[in-house]
Amino acid sequence: MQQLVNGLALGSIYALIALGYTMVYGVLRFINFAHADLLMLGAYAGYFVAPALAPVFGEASYGLLAATVFLAAVACAGVGAGIEYLAYRPLRNRPKLTVLITAIGVSLLMEFGCQHPAVFGAKTRPFPQLLPAEQIHFLGATVSRVDMVIPLVTCGLLMGLWWLVQRTRMGMAMRAVSFNQQAAALMGVNNNRVISFTFALGSALAAVAGVLYSVRASGIDPLMGIRPGLIAFSAAVVGGIGDLAGAVLGGLLLGMLETYVGGLPGVSNYRDAISFGMLVVILLVRPSGLLGRAQVEKV
């Protein structure tokens, strides 16, 4: 039971990050390597705004967490849209590989830029306490508050995203752009706006995940995004990249796996190898991911 709850919390974080990957991929068919670093930026944004917000909402309260997450998400949405505008938009009609390498460049820039002493520095910093420390006892398991919150947030965001994509004009435009950019433009969709919006949204998701991840973790540093980013990316692919439900499924799966394998004596050091190994096996059996591409949720 304890393991289940831990796995669920970890998996939900991976799912949140994977959702960001999958949103951007769904619309632009391109892997935004910088996503992991937006997660890191989100964490730093939380680190800086939380102390300022604490007097308003009270130390370690749900209000503080919500406000911090919100502000970090807004900040990252801006940064994400900015990156798209500066680095990816000029490459819109170039080969995918060019964009991929640019994304890697952007990712490196953010990692090394943030390690510069004049920015954040390479040192690990402790993340502020955003929630009460005492734990909740629940069906025989001891659960920290953040572990309770995370799955709820993920679930809520998934439903929100689904609603957005399926039920709103913007969502319809996103699906249209995803299907065929030229045709969408001819039908009067403003591609640039839709793509900027998608990036902003994906980056906001990364920020939400970043803050929640940091609350769970002990500290933050400029390279903190790499590992969860890699695993969440794998999760998105396992679920079938471009598919919202698939991203969540993949995230939960890898989170659970990591928790269970991490608890086993002897093999716990191999947890990453096992996660990645499973990914390889899944892709060999189902080359387009668990939920494939035929799903309606495809953005």
Add this chain to the structure above:
Amino acid sequence: MRLGGARRWLVLALLVAAAVSAGSGVMNRYYLGVASEVGINVILAVSLNLINGYTGQFSLGHGGFMAVGAYVAAKMTLVFGEQVGAAFQPLLFAGALVAGGGAAALAGLAVGVPSLRLRGDYLAVVTLCFGEIIRVVFQNSAFFGAATGLSGIAPWTTFGWSWGVAALTVYVVLALVHSTYGRGFLAVNDDEIAASAMGLNPLKYKVTAFLVGAFFAGVAGGLFAHMKRAINPEGFNFMRSIDVVVMVILGGMGNTAGVVAAAVLLTVLPELLRGFSDCRMIAYSLLIIVLMLLRPQGLFRRSGKGGGL
């Protein structure tokens, strides 16, 4: 490039490498070290170019292949180095490099087989995962020194070794892709369906590319280990693979001369920026972005002409 030419260049490069190597006693150690590193990066980039550039498979696992080669070769010389006389050292070193390359080629086979079913982003992910798996395995293997890695490796990688193998790699890749047999690599990249309609087995070409590419990455790993004298799993992480991919793309996919130039540039440039250590990686990443915005076909590629030298 004519067929006879490649072999002439090979001989020339080997002679230069041997000459410099012989004279290395009087040369600046630092420059020699950088030059050896250039050679190793050339091997990595040119061999990855066979997989990513000529054959069109997107591999992000070169760091993993390199790790396999480095560990196997280093372990071999560590175990047997004491037992052989000085005269046999080069022989042992060559044997260790080949063994490392062979082990990496086996890993390449393991990665190449999934490539039969997957393409594009999915293949990239699988190769990335393989690279990470290899790293985690070394990290936990006591035989290979676990997280601290191996140290006390003999400093046998001279300028001559590294450039000699680099020349050999360039020769092998060029000779392969320019033969009638090797046009198949490009054919598979251009149009898999048409290639199989012309009687070429795309699967065979893809696996061969992975096999050969991984072999040389393994040899480069062996050279790397005997240059740095100490290796640990972190040295072969995902960033290492990205570095090599960037070299290939900067040079221009499927353009060996360009890739060699890019490997040289990207090894020397960070060294030149060493004085500004805070900013040099920032400059490096900016360089990648700016180059992609301005010259996406690679630095050295004449536009519109594929498969050239």
Add this chain to the structure above:
Amino acid sequence: MSEKLLQLDAVTIRFGGLTAVSEVDLSIGHGELVGLIGPNGAGKTTMFNLITGVYQPTSGQVLFGGRGLLGLRPHHRTRMGMARTFQNIRLFGSMSVLDNVRAAMQLHRRDGWRQALWRGNQARESERGVESKARELLAIFGLEERCQENALGLPYGEQRRLEIVRALATSPRLLLLDEPAAGMNPTEKVELARLIRLVQERFKISVLLVEHDMKVVMSVCERIAVLDYGRKIAEGSPVEIRRNPNVIAAYLGQEVADA
């Protein structure tokens, strides 16, 4: 050699609920030039893909030179002596005209990576042989001047011709042409018809021509099969086909009468 080169027995393929090709029999003899026509969506290209191994039939069988082709992938079939062109041109875009042809000549060579790396006299001899044979083929089709140019830099008509040269470079016994006249102007079509006859006479091979354009088929083929809604509705000489009421109905009577 009384047996047919290519024989299709009651070949059927279904995609989900849709039967794209249904119970089609077709045979091509040695040295024969057969046309396969039909309105858009009749299943012509599907037939083509069944023969070349892109699809496997749901039922029925395809025999080539008396051998069943079940489960053999496209490159195996090409090695057995079947070569094709593509409706939407699929040349090797990163290579020169000459290399497009060279690449197609590898399949019958024994030289592989060993010879590529260790260039002995024999290997060099073999490479020279490949090149001169490729140039010879290109010359027959008037492309020898273009050898070093990039394949995709050729004008459209020449790209189509290069596809035929490339297919012939695999030394086929059966050449399958998938709508070679698509996108050509009337002059080019006349030239194409001449070319197809030339290929058949000069290389003594069988040709299956899948074509939309009536004039080309009528002027070239000895025998024509007509597909409509995945079924063979007629087969016979051009004259018979032109008079066949089923065919006229399928084509709304117009084109056939004009041709």
